[in-house]
């Protein structure tokens with residue numbers, strides 16, 4: 613079968629698809645006939661009920677979607693997920709990293725002031741938000757290299773912009789996403805030297821109605837909040853429009869560049 617039949621699209625990996633934006637990106641990719649296979653990862657497949665419901669929702673999803681276990685805090689699961697994909701697909705054309713942590717059942721909470729900073733929370737934010745996508749990049753590099761023009765996307769956040777930081781606070785989240793942006797930029801430089809370059813992009817999805825933003829949406833006007841369905845559509849439209857020249861950049865959901 614010709615895997616590159618659709619302008620280089622064909623096989624997609626969604627890293628963290630148990631809920632939120634990643635789940636809806638997975639749903640959109642299943643409905644997109646340009647993709648023949650979709651691998652969607654989660655930390656705990658046995659309790660990822662929404663992802664399992666999506667996988668079993670119809671015959672096409674059953675055939676097209678494969679669920680993988682991947683926890684970015686556990687390198688072995690990252691390697692095993694990559695091995696599974698390599699055994700089942702000749703290449704990966706699109707990999708979207710959706711994992712992210714802003715708060716976590718009280719153990720992690722965005723800091724209002726310096727006195728709120730907790731080393732363990734900062735450490736977790738950096739390991740999930742910044743190091744996580746880098747480990748995924750390393751593990752999936754050879755699958756991405758096999759594609760004609762693979763795209764590697766990480767969901768960042770506008771609050772990571774240093775130039776645009778006017779309100780302060782949120783030390784761990786801001787800094788970990790800024791570190792992620794630096795990693796995307798650095799990866800793009802390395803990956804554009806390949807005979808078949810891999811494009812790398814950091815995307816701010818906007819404010820999206822998910823568990824992550826739920827405690828912080830009361831001061832945001834309803835018009836500025838996207839549903840996860842809308843967010844997934846916008847992210848994929850922007851991603852499919854990227855050219856090699858745009859690799860290494862930080863963009864909003866509507867493809868407008870964001871200052872570093």
Ligand SMILES: NC(=O)c1ccc[n+]([C@@H]2O[C@H](COP(=O)([O-])OP(=O)(O)OC[C@H]3O[C@@H](n4cnc5c(N)ncnc54)[C@H](OP(=O)(O)O)[C@@H]3O)[C@@H](O)[C@H]2O)c1
Pocket residue numbers: 628629630631632633634654655656682683684685709710711712713740767768769770816817818819820821822823824825
């Ligand atoms: N929602 C927004 O307004 C907004 C704004 C700016 C940026 N973002 C970014 O967009 C991305 C998606 O956010 P969302 O709104 O969809 O959040 P969400 O609904 O809270 O989902 C977060 C996802 O990250 C996963 N995750 C957490 N720790 C992980 C780990 N160690 N390994 C693998 N996966 C892990 C979660 O898996 P479990 O289900 O297993 O916990 C879940 O699938 C994040 O990177 C976030 O920072 C979101």
